[in-house]
Amino acid sequence: MRHTLTRRALLRLIGLAGLGTLLTGTLAMRLPEGHSTRDTSKRDSNDERLVVSGWLLNTQDR
Amino acid sequence: MEIPFASLGKPGDSVDVCVIGTGAAGLPIAARLAERGHRVVLCEGGDIEFSERSQSLYRGTVVGGAYVPLDTARLRYLGGSTNHWGGVCRPLDPYDFAAKPATAETRWPIEHSELVPYYGEAAQILDVLPIGPDSELPGSGLRRIHFSIGESVHTRTRYASTIRDSPRLAFCSAANLMGLETRDGRITSARFTNYEGGVRDVHARFYVLACGGIENSRLLLWSNRQSGGRLIRNADTLGRYWMDHPHASIGQALLFDPAPLGLDRAYDAFFAPTPHAMIARNILNCGLRLHTMGPEQNLALTEDLTSLSPSLKQRIQTMQASGVAPKGIILRAAWEQEPRRENRIELDDTRLDSLGMPRCRLSWGYSSLDVRTLRESVLMLGDYLRQTDIGRLKLADWLTQEPILPPDTGELVGRHHMGGTRMAASASQGIVDLDCRVFDQDNLYIGGSSVFPGCGHANPTLTIVQLAMRMADHLDARLLRQTIV
Ligand SMILES: Cc1cc2nc3c(=O)[nH]c(=O)nc-3n(C[C@H](O)[C@H](O)[C@H](O)COP(=O)(O)OP(=O)(O)OC[C@H]3O[C@@H](n4cnc5c(N)ncnc54)[C@H](O)[C@@H]3O)c2cc1C
Numbered sequence: 001m002r003h004t005l006t007r008r009a010l011l012r013l014i015g016l017a018g019l020g021t022l023l024t025g026t027l028a029m030r031l032p033e034g035h036s037t038r039d040t041s042k043r044d045s046n047d048e049r050l051v052v053s054g055w056l057l058n059t060q061d062r
Numbered sequence: 063m064e065i066p067f068a069s070l071g072k073p074g075d076s077v078d079v080c081v082i083g084t085g086a087a088g089l090p091i092a093a094r095l096a097e098r099g100h101r102v103v104l105c106e107g108g109d110i111e112f113s114e115r116s117q118s119l120y121r122g123t124v125v126g127g128a129y130v131p132l133d134t135a136r137l138r139y140l141g142g143s144t145n146h147w148g149g150v151c152r153p154l155d156p157y158d159f160a161a162k163p164a165t166a167e168t169r170w171p172i173e174h175s176e177l178v179p180y181y182g183e184a185a186q187i188l189d190v191l192p193i194g195p196d197s198e199l200p201g202s203g204l205r206r207i208h209f210s211i212g213e214s215v216h217t218r219t220r221y222a223s224t225i226r227d228s229p230r231l232a233f234c235s236a237a238n239l240m241g242l243e244t245r246d247g248r249i250t251s252a253r254f255t256n257y258e259g260g261v262r263d264v265h266a267r268f269y270v271l272a273c274g275g276i277e278n279s280r281l282l283l284w285s286n287r288q289s290g291g292r293l294i295r296n297a298d299t300l301g302r303y304w305m306d307h308p309h310a311s312i313g314q315a316l317l318f319d320p321a322p323l324g325l326d327r328a329y330d331a332f333f334a335p336t337p338h339a340m341i342a343r344n345i346l347n348c349g350l351r352l353h354t355m356g357p358e359q360n361l362a363l364t365e366d367l368t369s370l371s372p373s374l375k376q377r378i379q380t381m382q383a384s385g386v387a388p389k390g391i392i393l394r395a396a397w398e399q400e401p402r403r404e405n406r407i408e409l410d411d412t413r414l415d416s417l418g419m420p421r422c423r424l425s426w427g428y429s430s431l432d433v434r435t436l437r438e439s440v441l442m443l444g445d446y447l448r449q450t451d452i453g454r455l456k457l458a459d460w461l462t463q464e465p466i467l468p469p470d471t472g473e474l475v476g477r478h479h480m481g482g483t484r485m486a487a488s489a490s491q492g493i494v495d496l497d498c499r500v501f502d503q504d505n506l507y508i509g510g511s512s513v514f515p516g517c518g519h520a521n522p523t524l525t526i527v528q529l530a531m532r533m534a535d536h537l538d539a540r541l542l543r544q545t546i547v
Contacts (some may be wrong), residue, residue: 049445052370054313054457056444061371061454 064225065232070103070254070262077103078541080252080266082239085142086526087509088272089217090187093224094534096231100541103264104231105254107238107273108139115257119238119415122276122422126405128470129306129426135477136274140235141218143274143477144523149214151190151524152207153181155347157337158398158518164344164431167303167401168516171487172496177528184527188215196334199322202446203339204439206324207332207349209521237262238417239273242285242506244293249506255417267544268537272509272530275479275522279304279407279512280422282483282493282500287409295502296489301407303484304424305399305517307476308432310469312440312461314355315391316367317453318381325389329354334519335439346431348397348439349519360390367454374454388453395439396476398519400431407482433466478522480511497536498529507533 050057078100081092092104108116116139122132129135136143154174161169184190191210198205218225225233237254243263244250251263271278279301286293286300294300320326323333333350340347355363364387368375378388399405405427409420444455460469486492489501494513500506509530511522 047445047449049441049448051457051462053366054459054462055367055370056441056448056455056457057371058448061374061448 063227063229063232065234067234067237067254067256067260067262069232070105070234070237071251071264075103075265077101077264077266079103079268079270079537080105080264081270081272081509082252083107083142083272083274083277083509084140084217084233085272085274085510086144086147086188086217086523087530088142088270089221090527090530091270091272091509091534091537092231093221093228094531095537095541096224096228098534098538100230100538102231103266104225104233105237105239105252105264106140106233106235108137108142108235110140110235112137112139112145115416116236119417119419120276121415122424123410123413124424124426126425126427127468128474129424130474130477132276132422132424135475136276136479141216144215144217147214147523148521149188149210149212150521151185151188151210151212152193152520153177153528154518154520154525155334155337157340158347158516158520162346162516163341164346164435165400168346168398170515171485171492177525177532180528180531183531184524185210187220187527188524189213190524198336199333199446201450203335203342203442204333204350204446205336207334209332239271239281240417240419241288242269242293244289244503247502248504266505267541268505268507270507270509270533270537275304275482275510275512276407276422276424278508278510279482280409280419282508283407283409284419293503293506294493294500297493298490299403299484299486299492301482302403302405303401303481303515304405304407304426305401305478305480305514306426307396307478307517307519307521308399308428308436308468309396309473309476310394310436310460311392311458311472312350312395312436313393313456313458314359314363315352315393315444315447315453315455316363317389317391317447318377319452320389322450322452323352325352325354325391333443335442339442343438343442345435345438346398346400347519348395348435350439350443351394351396353392353394355390355392359392360387363390363456364388366456391453393440393443393455393458394473395436396519397432397435397439398517400429400435401481401484401516402429405481428468433468436468437461437466476521478511478517480514480517480522483508483512484515485513486515498533507537509533
């Protein structure tokens with residue numbers, strides 16, 4: 001009984017997702033560090049995105 | 063009214079509809095049909111309360127990508143997974159029903175407008191709060207969207223009095239569906255077993271299988287095998303095109319001006335690409351979830367950004383001098399998964415459950431489109447923030463790697479089990495027709511998100527209940543027609 005209730009509570013909380021092996025589909029989605037990438041679908045075709053330590057910056061931020 | 067297992071399928075019983083499963087799909091259908099005067103038998107494989115003997119039947123294996131254990135991703139007792147769902151609701155977008163340029167497989171054979179008449183009833187059943195209209199975030203390719211985040215309704219509670227009192231609804235627990243008998247394109251009986259080895263056959267005019275987004279496929283695969291392939295003659299897509307909504311933490315943002323995102327007033331805000339942006343960027347739908355972060359995290363994020371950018375440091379210092387601090391945001395996403403043949407449910411003949419049925423084996427993983435959908439959506443938000451100078455976005459580490467491999471720990475998925483018995487215009491493309499009727503069987507219907515051909519990014523249960531109400535109307539009309547004839 002005790003076991004069941006604990007388990008049920010756990011199931012409700014559910015955050016404890018399982019681990020497992022990960023072999024996902026692949027596509028090289030480059031966001032190269034320190035490079036600027038022209039984003040052609042933007043309103044301003046001169047817009048440049050700078051990726052630094054994961055931050056998406058404007059060139060003038062640096 | 064509740065009946066014991068021994069009374070199930072008694073000779074001479076005339077049953078209009080046998081509904082199997084008591085979750086978000088099964089119970090509303092059964093209750094609605096009983097309300098309309100039809101005789102319904104409602105069978106639940108689990109017990110009234112949680113039990114290990116029932117829950118253990120949900121164990122299975124997953125191959126491919128990281129997923130949650132199958133017996134923790136759903137509940138198997140009266141009320142099904144509504145006993146632990148989160149109550150987050152939003153209807154699918156009209157564009158979710160279309161073939162998208164990125165893949166035509168997302169196309170539903172019915173229009174969004176087919177479900178609109180059932181929105182009110184479904185919203186009432188699930189206590190859905192009013193959901194505001196989408197509004198475009200000018201120039202971003204994104205629209206602000208809304209969810210109903212209220213109390214989560216458990217079907218067992220919502221329909222407690224129907225189960226107890228309705229003279230036309232006979233409810234039986236611990237009645238596990240084990241197979242469907244078919245003759246000349248009609249189901250002639252459904253076989254149930256309890257945990258003590260008892261077996262009962264139920265004969266009804268119509269059958270509704272509503273055992274959840276994994277079991278619907280598993281039970282049909284098993285029954286089809288037992289029938290020698292006569293249940294579903296073209297079973298090519300059975301169990302396939304299975305989907306969940308991937309969930310992940312995708313980064314953080316620092317906002318200099320939270321007002322344009324609506325975060326000056328709210329703790330959370332939600333965004334998704336516009337249909338136009340989905341077309342232009344060749345991606346699927348994606349829900350971006352923005353949550354305000356605590357003060358310590360906010361400070362750390364501010365320091366992180368100012369250490370990289372002297373000009374932003376100066377700007378933030380000026381802001382702070384006038385008593386305004388930038389606002390830190392935690393970013394999460396839940397997005398539409400590409401319907402692919404490879405993601406599928408199969409019978410695992412190497413592992414049988416305690417009732418003797420092969421357990422489920424789920425093959426699941428991301429496609430390049432799944433990854434691109436997320437990446438493009440988060441870039442849209444990041445670019446909007448820096449171009450309008452509202453703020454700056456920082457990608458989670460895993461999104462800056464090459465190739466991008468979604469995380470194998472954490473939230474992973476929504477536990478929204480969709481596809482496997484998809485709705486289609488013809489038997490070569492799916493398992494059920496536009497009325498959710500199994501193509502080769504005149505009287506077998508499927509309830510639940512296993513019929514979704516495409517899944518948008520919205521949580522599925524509201525759509526499940528809309529479809530359930532639509533099916534109840536359809537069956538009601540068929541039963542009335544037959545009675546008149
Ligand atoms: C942790 C968690 C959180 C969630 N949060 C949300 C959310 O916020 N919003 C949202 O929209 N959705 C959410 N969901 C998904 C939601 O729970 C499902 O969409 C919904 O419950 C599906 O309804 P269903 O009737 O198709 O299946 P279920 O609710 O799973 O019901 C299936 C029923 O069939 C029974 N059954 C199974 N096998 C047999 C058998 N052989 N014989 C007889 N009976 C059987 C089961 O016991 C159960 O009663 C969440 C799910 C989980 C796990």
